[in-house]
Ligand SMILES: *[C@@H]1O[C@H](CO)[C@@H](O)[C@H](O)[C@H]1NC(C)=O
Ligand SMILES: *[C@@H]1O[C@H](CO)[C@@H](O)[C@H](O)[C@H]1NC(C)=O
Ligand SMILES: *[C@@H]1O[C@H](CO)[C@@H](O)[C@H](O)[C@H]1NC(C)=O
Ligand SMILES: *[C@@H]1O[C@H](CO)[C@@H](O)[C@H](O)[C@H]1NC(C)=O
Ligand SMILES: *[C@@H]1O[C@H](CO)[C@@H](O)[C@H](O)[C@H]1NC(C)=O
Ligand SMILES: *[C@@H]1O[C@H](CO)[C@@H](O)[C@H](O)[C@H]1NC(C)=O
């Protein structure tokens with residue numbers, strides 16, 4: 001372990017000199033710019049994802065032109081191992097599994113991302129998402145009644161022992177194609193001659209086997225040196241209340257009744273940092289933000305006796321990390337309310353309408369066998385129905401034999417029967433053709449603009465997609481208001497179309513815009529907004545992800561109000577010098593304000609809201625039950641470097657070189673390990689790794 005930096009150094013020397021002696025004069029050496037790897041994740045029993053060897057994997061570039069062409073890679077080609085370059089149409093389960101099964105001839109894969117979505121649909125996710133987290137009887141469990149994601153080919157859950165990268169279709173990939181055409185392409189079946197074009201990918205992963213193993217290695221690492229190998233997936237749940245409750249008092253709140261209005265905050269795809277989740281995540285999230293905004297005035301004026309808790313759950317993709325944590329906290333009296341306070345759940349799922357005007361209200365057939373639960377569910381559905389009528393929408397229930405689709409509500413039901421409804425755009429199987437893939441993007445949700453608009457004009461342009469989501473938000477807001485005991489005719493509750501459009505633009509097209517900049521808080525002024533679609537992958541526990549920061553600011557700003565106080569007071573959670581009480585009820589954030597057009601200083605302001613964050617880390621890590629089957633156990637491996645490059649190699653020496661270096665590295669590390677462990681007492685005076693440590 002300690003020998004690694006040294007061996008890498010040796011390797012690089014050998015490698016660089018080796019290649020430069022053998023390379024031809026016009027050698028090209030292209031480092032990829034925008035490469036996105038597939039990384040390793042681990043759960044209680046498996047490791048999934050991809051990795052290279054420590055020193056990077058090298059192979060002869062092969063551009064796969066069709067599936068028949070695969071033979072060259074799998075058997076007939078004379079120069080294995082190959083680095084296979086795939087056009088996205090060939091990134092299918094069948095091709096990938098063939099490559100996986102002959103991994104001795106495959107050094108790695110790069111997939112060229114297309115500029116338009118595949119019309120046939122594509123989902124690398126499981127066909128039965130989160131199936132292990134559901135506690136149904138056999139007739140409903142494991143998608144027995146309905147396979148939710150029929151296009152799901154499960155590639156995201158496979159393990160590959162070679163690196164897989166995604167590349168943008170740009171000049172780099174063009175150079176690779178050219179390099180292949182010029183040097184590697186077999187002409188009339190004859191063997192291509194050296195020099196050949198080769199590629200090297202680095203994505204070595206530190207963690208192996210499963211979560212229990214890597215957590216054990218982490219704890220050993222902690223006592224010796226700070227080299228962690230994996231981290232639990234985690235972030236925060238974000239919520240706000242329609243009426244302030246004392247957050248310092250945890251546990252049961254006598255007399256309080258709370259409706260949980262939920263949406264999910266995360267998504268994923270096969271590759272590490274592309275998870276646009278336009279329909280799977282953003283449609284519900286943006287709708288719920290608009291609902292919270294639309295209800296701000298009405299809920300404050302009407303003084304409802306039921307509180308609405310707008311909740312955004314994180315990590316739901318990975319066996320419901322966020323919702324399971326909230327339920328766990330409620331059960332342990334570590335939350336501001338407990339499960340007895342929960343009146344009902346209304347969840348907004350995938351609600352992209354694609355021009356349609358029909359929504360489906362899903363409920364849980366098992367808990368509805370209890371008549372009092374059923375009664376409440378019927379009431380809820382009635383509210384949604386009457387609010388839909390006034391908007392020319394139609395809402396319907398699917399058949400009663402169908403299970404509840406994957407949703408955060410599942411985790412509440414697992415604790416106890418609670419009335420609730422999940423709003424979706426599908427009757428049975430998902431209509432989303434790109435579930436948890438990189439194609440679930442703004443194009444798919446029809447967030448499109450007339451040509452020629454500047455970014456500022458796009459921000460203020462109300463798209464059709466926004467109009468339709470705003471209607472959904474109005475529907476949900478009105479129904480929620482009645483559900484919370486409000487008088488449905490007293491207020492004209494209406495979601496703001498411009499707000500929805502700006503939110504969609506900000507999450508799916510360009511987070512780095514003048515409007516989002518207003519809410520940027522002083523505390524995290526260094527938080528950066530990206531220039532492309534938001535990545536909704538949850539990531540690891542240490543830092544808040546971009547969508548988390550954005551949703552938190554937006555929710556605070558949309559539900560809260562501006563108070564006249566100094567930045568210092570604001571950051572110290574008080575309204576004036578003597579204020580000691582309001583921090584129990586409100587949370588204050590300082591926003592930097594809009595940039596005045598004439599270039600003078602921004603004028604900041606303090607937003608007071610009930611918006612808070614609570615941990616969204618699986619209870620399995622709290623309980624240190626790394627083999628739990630009740631809670632999510634997903635961790636993400638650490639890595640040192642992710643990079644890739646292509647170059648020319650002059651001869652067969654490539655293979656010899658790789659072999660030679662491999663043997664060299666092995667011998668060196670053996671020697672170093674031997675040396676270090678024999679001299680460990682001298683080298684490390686603090687503690688010592690037990691010699692029989694097995695990991
Ligand atoms: C699926 O449900 C049917 C009854 O609806 C049951 O007979 C069958 O065993 C179930 N399948 C599995 C795999 O549990
Ligand atoms: C871990 O993930 C694998 C791959 O998806 C899955 O087959 C397995 O059931 C999961 N293990 C647990 C305990 O959920
Ligand atoms: C997906 O792949 C994993 C790993 O091979 C496997 O354990 C799991 O059962 C698969 N799930 C489905 C639905 O095929
Ligand atoms: C790509 O290549 C074209 C033509 O060679 C060139 O005009 C363009 O600037 C290049 N783009 C980038 C991003 O390098
Ligand atoms: C909130 O609860 C804390 C702890 O019980 C108490 O000290 C505080 O006075 C309460 N504040 C309000 C506004 O109820
Ligand atoms: C809420 O009330 C304020 C004034 O109290 C008004 O300016 C604002 O437009 C109202 N918002 C909505 C969404 O009705």
Ligand SMILES: *[C@@H]1O[C@H](CO)[C@@H](O)[C@H](O)[C@H]1NC(C)=O
Nearest residue numbers: 255256257304305306484485
């Ligand atoms: C809220 O008020 C309504 C009527 O005003 C009443 O029927 C309901 O029981 C009340 N709920 C709670 C939790 O007090």
Ligand SMILES: *[C@@H]1O[C@H](CO)[C@@H](O)[C@H](O)[C@H]1NC(C)=O
Nearest residue numbers: 485486487488489490491492
């Ligand atoms: C609801 O509000 C309308 C309009 O303000 C009023 O006419 C009606 O009496 C109210 N209904 C109830 C039950 O308070």
Ligand SMILES: *[C@@H]1O[C@H](CO)[C@@H](O)[C@H](O)[C@H]1NC(C)=O
Nearest residue numbers: 512513527528529530531532
């Ligand atoms: C986004 O683009 C702007 C303008 O082109 C640039 O200044 C900024 O650094 C970019 N931000 C990021 C995170 O790439």
Ligand SMILES: *[C@@H]1O[C@H](CO)[C@@H](O)[C@H](O)[C@H]1NC(C)=O
Nearest residue numbers: 515516518519554557558562
């Ligand atoms: C935040 O709130 C302020 C004041 O209410 C408003 O001027 C601003 O436009 C809001 N910003 C966003 C991004 O909603």
Ligand SMILES: *[C@@H]1O[C@H](CO)[C@@H](O)[C@H](O)[C@H]1NC(C)=O
Nearest residue numbers: 562563564565566575576577
């Ligand atoms: C804000 O507070 C300051 C100092 O207390 C006062 O001078 C100012 O007029 C207030 N501004 C508003 C808009 O109330």
Ligand SMILES: *[C@@H]1O[C@H](CO)[C@@H](O)[C@H](O)[C@H]1NC(C)=O
Nearest residue numbers: 595596597598599600601603
């Ligand atoms: C710049 O804008 C600010 C706020 O809009 C205004 O108060 C100030 O007078 C402007 N200054 C100039 C030089 O125009």
